[in-house]
Amino acid sequence: MTVRLVRGVEIASVAKTAGVDSIYVDLEHCTFSLDTTSQICMACLAVGIAPFVRVPSMDPSLIARILDGGALGIIVPHVESRAEAAAVVQAAKYPGQGKRSFSSALPHLRFNSVSAPVAMQAINAATTVVAMIESAKGVERADEIAGVDGIDILHVGANDLSNDLGVPGQTDHPLVREAYRRIWEACRGYRKHLGIGGLAAKPDFADELVRMGARYMTTGSDLGFLLGAATDRVAQLRSAYPVA
Known part of the structure; x- marks a missing residue:
């Protein structure tokens, strides 16, 4: 939420x-x-x-x-x-x-005193890093972004992405769908998660993406x-x- x-x-x-x-x-x-x-x-x-x-x-x-x-x-x-x-x-x-x-x-x-090596290792493991893909350039470079160690999720901002692709508000437009496909392929190749957002008004498309493999949804x-x-x-x- x-x-x-x-x-x-x-x-x-x-x-x-x-x-x-x-x-x-x-x-x-x-x-x-x-x-x-x-x-x-x-x-x-x-x-x-x-x-x-x-x-x-x-x-x-x-x-x-x-x-x-x-x-x-x-x-x-x-x-x-x-x-x-x-x-x-x-x-x-x-x-x-x-x-x-x-x-x-x-x-x-909980503000406990924990040795630095133990605390840093635990916090590193628990901290999620999400990179938002919201432009044509980001889609083109999704594979190299997904390949960065420490990036956990590639989260697609459908509204800004549709704007950048020249189809504002059309968050299930074929160009947006193709962008999602390319980003999913990048995620799958590096065992990263696909995130989706801005699709509250497009539940059928969101369902397609979840069935495709998306696992983080706004x-x-x-x-x-x-x-x-x-x-x-x-x-x-x-x-x-x-x-x-």
């Missing part, structure tokens, strides 16, 4: 009750502070929901602060090359896999769920009790 509206830690329990596996705080498209993001991430850790954060840029200092704040994964938009994917991994992983600076007393470890946003449920309920009431 994408989170870009609810700023309180209650969203973690809502996600748990709803049955989702993970949330991601969408810092690319919302105005949450790092503190708010960290509080939500820590609340998710406490109830057993994996907290991810979609970062607004590839800034390594920002990525490190987000992960230190409790995130178990980062989602990086607009990745278009092997070099960019490798730089993201370097920022997200501790030595052994990357160059992230180590900080003791992490919320992931189900919708907190705003979308709230607005959708409220709109349906009001329509139901107006139908049942029409105003004379």
Whole structure:
């Protein structure tokens, strides 16, 4: 579930009750502070929901602060090359896999004092790195991006991708479908996972992709769920009790 509206830690329990596996705080498209993001991430850790954060840029200092704040994964938009994917991994992983600076007393470890080698190995293993493919260039280089050690998921942003391919809003257009096929082939070749998003209005196409092999799906946003449920309920009431 994408989170870009609810700023309180209650969203973690809502996600748990709803049955989702993970949330991601969408810092690319919302105005949450790092503190708010960290509080939500820590609340998710406490109830057993994996907290991810979609970062607004590839800034390594920002990525490190987000992960230190409790995130178990980062989602990086607009990745278009092997070099960019490798730089993201370097920022997200501790030595052994990357160059992230180590900080003791992490919320992931409930602030327990753990030796640096043990903590770094455990956090590296637990941290998911998601590269978003949202452009024709990214599709062309999907194979080299998938080949970067430390990248776990290639997540397709269908809306931005359709825009870049010249078919805005047509998220199941043949050009988009072909892009998904190429990205899936890259994932399969390197034993990485395919992620899909922006297809809430195209459930049949989403189902095709899951059957093809996609294993990470963005189900919708907190705003979308709230607005959708409220709109349906009001329509139901107006139908049942029409105003004379």
